[in-house]
Amino acid sequence: MFEKYNPINDLMLQVINNDGKVINKEFFPKLDDIQIIKAYKDMLFERTADLMTVSYQRQGRIFTYPPNYGQEAIHIASGMVIKNEDWLVPAFRELGAYLAKGATLKEIFLYFMGYEDGTVFKDANHILPISVPIASQLIHGTGLAYAAKYLNKKEVVFAYVGDGGTSEGDFHEALNFAAVWKVPVVFVVQNNQYAISTSKEDQTVSVNFAIKSVAYGMKGIKVDGNDLFAMYAALNEAHDYCSKGNGPVLIEALTYRKGAHTTSDDPTKYRDKAEEEKWEQKDPLKRLKSYLIDNKLFSEDQEKNIIDDYKKEIDRIFSEAENYEPYSLNEVFKHHYADMPQDLKNQQREHENFLKWKES
Amino acid sequence: MFEKYNPINDLMLQVINNDGKVINKEFFPKLDDIQIIKAYKDMLFERTADLMTVSYQRQGRIFTYPPNYGQEAIHIASGMVIKNEDWLVPAFRELGAYLAKGATLKEIFLYFMGYEDGTVFKDANHILPISVPIASQLIHGTGLAYAAKYLNKKEVVFAYVGDGGTSEGDFHEALNFAAVWKVPVVFVVQNNQYAISTSKEDQTVSVNFAIKSVAYGMKGIKVDGNDLFAMYAALNEAHDYCSKGNGPVLIEALTYRKGAHTTSDDPTKYRDKAEEEKWEQKDPLKRLKSYLIDNKLFSEDQEKNIIDDYKKEIDRIFSEAENYEPYSLNEVFKHHYADMPQDLKNQQREHENFLKWKES
Amino acid sequence: MNIVNAINNAIDIKLNEDPNVLAFGEDVGKEGGVFRVTEGLQQKYGKQRVFDTPLGESGIAGSAVGMAIAGLRPIIEMQFSGFVYPAFNQIVSHAARMRNRTRSRYSTPIVIRMPYGGGINALEHHSESMEALFAHVPGLKVVIPSTPHDAKGLMIAAIESDDTIVFMEPKRIYRAIKQEVPEDKFSIEIGKGKIVQEGTDLTIVTYGALVREVQKAAVMAKKQGISVEIIDLRTIYPIDRDIIRDSVTKTGRVITVTESPRSFSVASEVSQIVIEEAFLNLEAPPKRVTGFDTIVPLPKGEHHYIISPEKIYYEILDTIKY
Amino acid sequence: MNIVNAINNAIDIKLNEDPNVLAFGEDVGKEGGVFRVTEGLQQKYGKQRVFDTPLGESGIAGSAVGMAIAGLRPIIEMQFSGFVYPAFNQIVSHAARMRNRTRSRYSTPIVIRMPYGGGINALEHHSESMEALFAHVPGLKVVIPSTPHDAKGLMIAAIESDDTIVFMEPKRIYRAIKQEVPEDKFSIEIGKGKIVQEGTDLTIVTYGALVREVQKAAVMAKKQGISVEIIDLRTIYPIDRDIIRDSVTKTGRVITVTESPRSFSVASEVSQIVIEEAFLNLEAPPKRVTGFDTIVPLPKGEHHYIISPEKIYYEILDTIKY
């Protein structure tokens, strides 16, 4: 697959077209109908949860939130490929992937409500917290992959970044180190066309993002990121390639950020309706649903019911999160050091004294 | 030229072979015999000065010094191409290029004797000081090129870095910014096979260094850095390309650091004689001299006389540097700010009081 | 005008006046920055002068160094001060040093703008106050305004300065304070503090968003008959020794209030200056009221960290009682 | 053993004892580092455990974060402290924060080694002492040994610590001091200073290469009948308040000696601690003897900058006279 879709030729792996028709049988992945239906439902869940989270934010019930919609195929396909022992190294726009890895929606809510507890993903195995400093997490992926190789563990690392993130020096160092060390890490660039307001064209003038792999002597491939089958096929191939000790892979997932950068952002300032409509045709859910309906695996009626159920469930989880325990002073101090300095203890005690005084 | 030597195919531009025979007429540059003889003499001067500087260091007369020998063709060709209005952005191993640009050998000596005065190159137009933090200077090159474009000046920037330096995040950001901005800067990677003790293989597994240009959508070319003609041809082409507003170029100059990394380094720890001997065949001076002798433009006798003269001159310059003015306390403080803070003035005065006390 | 308007206005005036002035950074152009500080300026001055860069702080700061050497005066933005670290090498190793390294041949008149500080319910890395890091680096100057008026005057001075200025903007009060600010160009000298309020019993040295909180605390103190003198440093380096000395010589008591972590902070430096300048006048040990030596908690925990007027008042009482 | 041997020995012991310990950085493997601190270790433990990396400090520090999360204990080298800045983001935004961000789920037991300090006639960027930058960052600990014995004990403790330790090595005295150091494993508690010499008239707080210079100054003072107590901090953060308090309570006078720039330095912090802990015992204002607020000059000018025993002695006299 990597030979055929060598990014130097600017080809893109696609399996279904905008109408959900299979146009590339060769790379149609080995998935049974049940798995495909589940994938669609997971995408639906991600979208529903995501849209509801945006509306919770509009209601002032959570703080700034970066919506995922439009990019679900990447996340759900990732979730299908990433095994329990593999590592997930997030940026901050991979909701479906976190959930698949074992993070809970409640935790996501907690995080955006302002609790560090929400980024621990405590029941999820081998996941890193959400990483805000752009591209910096990729290097952790390289380090984790080094450890996997050194410790002879069968783990593959999946590390995510945006199109904007490819411009950071850390992108370069992460990929170069991984290639030199020949370690099992898949770097996924979610090319959603924008870094906040900055278009892809102002970010780089390379032919595509996948071709950046060439600079590191590693495999790279450009994939239709709104095509679940293509994403699954590429991620799976990359997993396989890494598992065999061949070194890292770079996947560019071409997609579109349908929503705002975050709920604080206003995309009308920097992009037009025509563009949004063009991408609407390529919506990952629409495409997969067309496939399912064509193959009589799913119906519109079903969808409505499912969404209603999801909504109820999500609302329930959200209120659970809203009733989370208060954030104690102790939590501010507790987790900085394995061996906490006396100074920190003193500062906490002094503050407690102040609080006592204030109450009296 | 850039099409023909597309780095994806891992070709290398070479004009003369190890014996000085022209093997590539197409790219033999438009240089007359006088220019070629001068180029050789300049290489000879660089080598002589360089070797003498190493021996001054051995005598304890200067501090740590990074020798240039083996890489003279790159430097002298650069000096021939870089015009007065162009900018030279050095790393620290481009002696011949500084001298061509108008830096004086005395300044170089002063720098390695421990005077900041030695890196000002005060009579040289458009040159930056020696830059120690690896690869960081490349971004200054991008900024200078932006300014040239913005101010509508006919300037091309030449910015240098080593093979090791290509691994730094700053290399990535410098090249990407330059490509996006489409500004006139030529990045020259002196691939001398080592970054201190670290071999090229431990630095990157890309096919070559020139191919890294592909990641930025810019032109790149791999050149025999020990072949003055090839280097001149490539640099000149790059100058032309940049001048026409086509954006940046990356040149990989394949060469060998014949000496130690610096006078504090011992290469026997990490490389073997066989390798050194292999590269000895490709010595840039030897090759150009063969060409000159073949074409009856030069003789061994001449060389001896020239070197003797050079040595005398260099020794004279060195003693001039050794008799440089003492470094005053004022010089420590004077140049930090255009508008010097009172604190600095106070600190200087206090120290002067101490010195007075000490003397009494 | 609020602080956002004031800084926008200052940059506008200088862009208009001097073709060598440029403003750029992530999202600075088309949308005018995530806080809209540069809003409208690209439309007015064009894409060559006000623009979006690729996402790379080192590239932004480093290219500014190159441009400055070529005679331009770049105003660059770090989207949040928590994202300045990728540019740290360019700032510390180059912007701060180019002039010294070239014996004043080249200077780097760059303004490095960055919103800083807590209190806006933000994600991680969006709330820190690490001005002490810059203040310790030889070759930099560090400016922090606390009012629209000062923001404009200091920004004009920063753009006109031939030195590299780290210009930290207290984002918590970006839009919180409205003031009449003269429309014309004026500048405020870098390195000079300001007496916000005169007083006789105790001096409080502070800056940025906390000036307002200190004023509230001073009102509480006043009710108890305690007269507080408030100094707004405005410049962190070079710090205004004279204003600190004169005030503490008079009051004999001093508290420094800063939202940064406590250890190795601006507060420690102010105390040191006080003991160097007014030791014999001291009636109580110079005190610091600061953030904890911790990372700023996420929003749900931030109220623990944020310095309240009550906390300042509490410490005033403690110092007065000493 | 000298300091180089001692650190090598400590790393050797831990590599031998714990397969999770790795050591890497630029030129750390084959040639054992430019100062030969890791010499022989690759030969002994193999290329998977002791190795050369590509030239990228961010890559080095960031991959260490990943490895540490996976359970390894990386010891990384920054070739000189002047080249740590490209890694600043990884250190400040990640190594220092991962534990807090994950509520102690993941810790980052990394030792970040770096030679620092002046006095070796080096090129630019090879002489700085910027420990205060790290000491101000929540989540880091900063250790600086001054003798071979302490270097070994502190390095063992650093490798065994579950926290991220910035381990700064005073390269000026790398080979200058020889000491008998026990061959077996021992460790010295991080966070504890040491009384280098007892005295009654004045306390000098210092660390790193300047401990020796202070000792020389104390000899001069002794000739004048002045008895100096010398504290070697050994850990910069968390700083040992107790040892400072106890000493200054006794002597009533204190000078902090550091080769870093003066403003916002460790010296300011020590003075602050003194006034917090022993204000009423003070007979003179806490003083700082430091480098200037300048870049360390190139070798020909460095004698102006370097702190001599005479300078310290001069300041001792000044403080005693107060």
Ligand SMILES: Cc1ncc(C[n+]2csc(CCOP(=O)(O)OP(=O)(O)O)c2C)c(N)n1
């Ligand atoms: C080092 C750093 N610089 C700046 C920011 C502010 N910021 C947050 S998201 C973002 C854009 C990211 O774009 P991209 O990588 O394309 O990811 P996307 O948001 O599109 O998923 C920026 C500039 C940051 N978080 N970290």
Ligand SMILES: Cc1ncc(C[n+]2csc(CCOP(=O)(O)OP(=O)(O)O)c2C)c(N)n1
């Ligand atoms: C940021 C940074 N890290 C480390 C160093 C130390 N150092 C000086 S030269 C060098 C190797 C440079 O190798 P290369 O780029 O190949 O250039 P060469 O020395 O071969 O000319 C290193 C690691 C430095 N100067 N700057």
Ligand SMILES: [Mg+2]
């Ligand atoms: Mg994007």
Ligand SMILES: [Mg+2]
């Ligand atoms: Mg090299």
